Amino acid sequence: MPSQRDIIEQWAARPGRHIVNLSGGKDSTALAIFLHDKIPQLEYVFCDTHKELPETYAYLDRLESFLQKKITKLNPERGFDHWLDIYGGMLPSAQVRWCTRKLKIEPFEAYIGNDLVWSYIGIRADEGRNGYISTKPNVHPVYPFKELGMTITDIEAILENSGLGLPEYYKWRQRSGCFFCFFQRTGEWIGLKEHHPDLFEQAKAYESERGGEHFYWRQRESLAELEKPERVAQIKREHAFRLEQERKRRPNRPLIELLGAILDAEDDEKGCDICHL
Structure with missing residues (x-):
């Protein structure tokens, strides 16, 4: 061999x-x-x-x-x-x-x-x-x-x-690519808002200036809706709960694996095979 x-x-x-x-x-x-x-x-x-x-x-x-x-x-x-x-x-x-x-x-x-x-x-x-x-x-x-x-x-x-x-960026995001990538998970959008509020605002501007009345990066909700305090609090609660459950299920795995698993659990859209390497 x-x-x-x-x-x-x-x-x-x-x-x-x-x-x-x-x-x-x-x-x-x-x-x-x-x-x-x-x-x-x-x-x-x-x-x-x-x-x-x-x-x-x-x-x-x-x-x-x-x-x-x-x-x-x-x-x-x-x-x-x-x-x-x-x-x-x-x-x-x-x-x-x-x-x-x-x-x-x-x-x-x-x-x-x-x-x-x-x-x-x-x-x-x-x-x-x-x-x-x-x-x-x-x-x-x-x-x-x-x-x-x-x-x-x-x-x-x-x-x-x-x-x-x-x-x-792996502290809050599990994929490379554009900062407004439509394949981002819910928690990654919140990470963008917290770590790069200026880029989050740019992504919002694309929705309102380019996308038209009914187009959103996330399709089902606009970034303006996503950033509402009550929505952010809900996402963070669910994120923390899933992370704790994943830690119990796989106690000896590195954090990067656990974060990847719980982010993937937030949305079921398959990511880009070219950008995400």
């Missing part, structure tokens, strides 16, 4: 371009750190929506310093607002995800062109998903963590040993 080192050497020997597409989240960051001294020809790419959290940009800057290699930022002039204008002010939603296509998929595929590409994806062995796989025949996905049997415990160790640790 080949060793971990043998497997990675086989990957590194493949002809073509080797790319890690970063999201600003823990898994793709850990993958970049894990592979950077094993596959020296790796390229690092970040599809910038221009609407990421400040913590995300700061985390990517720290990662770039650690790697001692440039992270190529795509969409330098065409961020979210550009495409919002092109789409006539129609805000994206889970049903019409033009943001994913225009800000993530198309820029990446334009960047790689027709080159043979090995796309390294940071999905772990303890996850039941595959992430986005390009339909271009020249792009081949590689899942190092899945193939090597690496789980959340390994990812946390990689980040801790590197000195980067987890992104700061």
Whole structure:
């Protein structure tokens, strides 16, 4: 049976371009750190929506310093607002995800062109998903963590040993991506209001100025309704109750796992496989 080192050497020997597409989240960051001294020809790419959290940009800057290699930022002039204008002010939603296509998929595929590409994806062995796989025949996905049997415990160790640790936003949010992402859980919206009230106000402004009378990021309630004191108090009570129940059910698990479980329990909408890596 080949060793971990043998497997990675086989990957590194493949002809073509080797790319890690970063999201600003823990898994793709850990993958970049894990592979950077094993596959020296790796390229690092970040599809910038221009609407990421400040913590995300700061985390990517720290990662770039650690790697001692440039992270190529795509969409330098065409961020979210550009495409919002092109789409006539129609805000994206889970049903019409033009943001994913225009800000993530198309820029990446334009960047790689027709080159043979090995796309390294940071999905772990303890996850039941595959992430986005390009339909271009020249792009081949590689899942190092899945193939090597690496789980959340390994990812946390990689980040801790590197000195980067987890992104700061993981204290209240479990996904990378735009600060107004419609896939955010209820508790994450409250976290945005408490940690970045200015960005919460911007998200509200999109609802009133762009979305029209009946469009909300959350579909079932506006952010103006969500931020009412009685609603916030209700959400916090339910959040605290679920966290305590999860601690009793899994007493030895790290907080990041517990928070992820209870946030997912708040809403059942599946998140974006491209942004959430």
